[in-house]
Amino acid sequence: MLVEAWQFIVAHPDRFFAALLRHVELSAGALVIAIALAVPAGIAFAAKPRAALAAITLANVGRTLPSLAVLALVMPVLGTGFAPSLFALTLLALPPILINTCTAIRQVDPEIVDAARGMGMSRGQIVRGVEVPIALPVIFAGVRTAAVQVVSGAVLAAYIGGGGLGDFITAGIAMMALPQLFVGAVPATLLSIGTDQLFGRLQKSMTPKGLRA
Amino acid sequence: MIELTDLTKRFPGAERLAVDHLTLTVPEGEVCVLIGPSGCGKTTTMRVINRLIEPDGGTVRVAGRDIMAVDPVELRRSIGYVIQQIGLFPHWSIAQNVATVPRLLEWDEARIARRVDELLALVGMDPAQYRDRFPRELSGGQRQRVGVARALAADPPVMLMDEPFGAIDPITRARLQDEFLNILRSLAKTVVFVTHDIDEALKMGDRIAILRDGALVQYDTPEAILARPANGFVESFVGTDRALKRLALVRADAALEPLVALAHDHAVDSGTSLRDALAFMFATGIDALSVTGAAGTAVGVLTVAGIRRHATTPK
Numbered sequence: 001m002l003v004e005a006w007q008f009i010v011a012h013p014d015r016f017f018a019a020l021l022r023h024v025e026l027s028a029g030a031l032v033i034a035i036a037l038a039v040p041a042g043i044a045f046a047a048k049p050r051a052a053l054a055a056i057t058l059a060n061v062g063r064t065l066p067s068l069a070v071l072a073l074v075m076p077v078l079g080t081g082f083a084p085s086l087f088a089l090t091l092l093a094l095p096p097i098l099i100n101t102c103t104a105i106r107q108v109d110p111e112i113v114d115a116a117r118g119m120g121m122s123r124g125q126i127v128r129g130v131e132v133p134i135a136l137p138v139i140f141a142g143v144r145t146a147a148v149q150v151v152s153g154a155v156l157a158a159y160i161g162g163g164g165l166g167d168f169i170t171a172g173i174a175m176m177a178l179p180q181l182f183v184g185a186v187p188a189t190l191l192s193i194g195t196d197q198l199f200g201r202l203q204k205s206m207t208p209k210g211l212r213a
Numbered sequence: 214m215i216e217l218t219d220l221t222k223r224f225p226g227a228e229r230l231a232v233d234h235l236t237l238t239v240p241e242g243e244v245c246v247l248i249g250p251s252g253c254g255k256t257t258t259m260r261v262i263n264r265l266i267e268p269d270g271g272t273v274r275v276a277g278r279d280i281m282a283v284d285p286v287e288l289r290r291s292i293g294y295v296i297q298q299i300g301l302f303p304h305w306s307i308a309q310n311v312a313t314v315p316r317l318l319e320w321d322e323a324r325i326a327r328r329v330d331e332l333l334a335l336v337g338m339d340p341a342q343y344r345d346r347f348p349r350e351l352s353g354g355q356r357q358r359v360g361v362a363r364a365l366a367a368d369p370p371v372m373l374m375d376e377p378f379g380a381i382d383p384i385t386r387a388r389l390q391d392e393f394l395n396i397l398r399s400l401a402k403t404v405v406f407v408t409h410d411i412d413e414a415l416k417m418g419d420r421i422a423i424l425r426d427g428a429l430v431q432y433d434t435p436e437a438i439l440a441r442p443a444n445g446f447v448e449s450f451v452g453t454d455r456a457l458k459r460l461a462l463v464r465a466d467a468a469l470e471p472l473v474a475l476a477h478d479h480a481v482d483s484g485t486s487l488r489d490a491l492a493f494m495f496a497t498g499i500d501a502l503s504v505t506g507a508a509g510t511a512v513g514v515l516t517v518a519g520i521r522r523h524a525t526t527p528k
Contacts, residue, residue, distance in 0.1 A: 109300075111296060111299075111300045112300045112301075112302060112303070114265070114296065114300060115294065115296055115299070115300025115301075115302075116300070116302070117265060117289070118263060118265055118289055118294035118296070118300075118373075119289060119290070119294055119313050119314055119317070119363075119364075120286050120287070120288070120289035120290030120291075120314065120317055121286070121313075121317065122286050125317070130302060133304045134302075134303065134304055208303075208304035209304075209347065210302075210303050210304045210305060210306065210347035210348065210349065211303055211304050
């Protein structure tokens, strides 16, 4: 079966690499947008206890939504194709990053922040120089969760015409063509595992030296 | 010099004033200890000086400048700040921690590196050994040394210290108190020092301000507070052993009686406190001993009766 899947890839390299590229584009795009939105939002909410609680509660609700449901809910509003898929995947990536950023910033020892203020750091200097670096390992753990979720979730983009490796899987299921199904499923699985490994390493290298156990 | 005039602070929702019309002047180069029971306003008063807390009324002048006319961030860079939990930045090396304020003031790197080594040496830490370590690799006492070095980095004329030795074991604390007192004196810093430990206050303070419910109860030298407590509150606050505490503040050479022909078996150095001398006399069962001066020769005699006269409260 795997041999047949391999033969399929060799026979249709353009289709395979286009789908793989689309898969990575969707995932990376959604992750970058989610980081750009959720990290600053998490930092901003962390300063206000009530806003933080509301944001975390909302994000937790968002987290419980099944990935396919999110994609399905987006379709009637935004239609099908790349953009709606990107939008849905971004929604999927937001909660873990938002929750981890908000929590991590709030967990920074208040004595350290007090010392920073007392020595004459401005609010921006405290955020950039003290709070974010100390919170970074936890923020990055959220990014890692989001990355794996997005790479896995991107398989479902095929259902709303977003493309990616999911195309082979849906086609394979529809036609009961197992080799073709494997062409999508195996690389998608490897991509998820690889993403988790990669981000795990990044997380370690991003932890400031003084905070490493 | 730090001048607080009619300083008032009420926290939102609080019934009484946290700081109640407080007027206090800390002369240039002196250590002023703020002390009192929890909730007396000592920490609040200190935190107003670098505008970590904004006052509701009254004025604060540091070196003649009204602090409300200065940008708070600029103000704080000109005032050293040390807190109990030290607040070292865990993700920065010891050198980076000490360099915090010089970096904010944008000194050049060579000057910062020189200053860091100078300060680590000043607080008794070998720069080569500790420069590149991280806070979690140091003991509590070492961290507090770094905390003080960091506060001294940009050579601020004024230092605020909030229970800096609170979290340190008694033996290390006593040593750090002695060392930092020497450093602060030799650098002629004007210091506001918050503590709840009366012994620490008596040891560290040139003057002690005793606060209660946000108001100043007594502001005087340690000797005067022990000799003439303003009221029953101060009297109970300094403790029933205040006569002995006074003796701890007096050097042997201040209670000398003239040498008589009689030779004494025991002697103490002229810098010994009367309390230590008395303890020594009780322990050895003697009534009198010689006091030796810097040259090692006897300069006078100390007697139990003479010490007792020093312990009695002058009316």
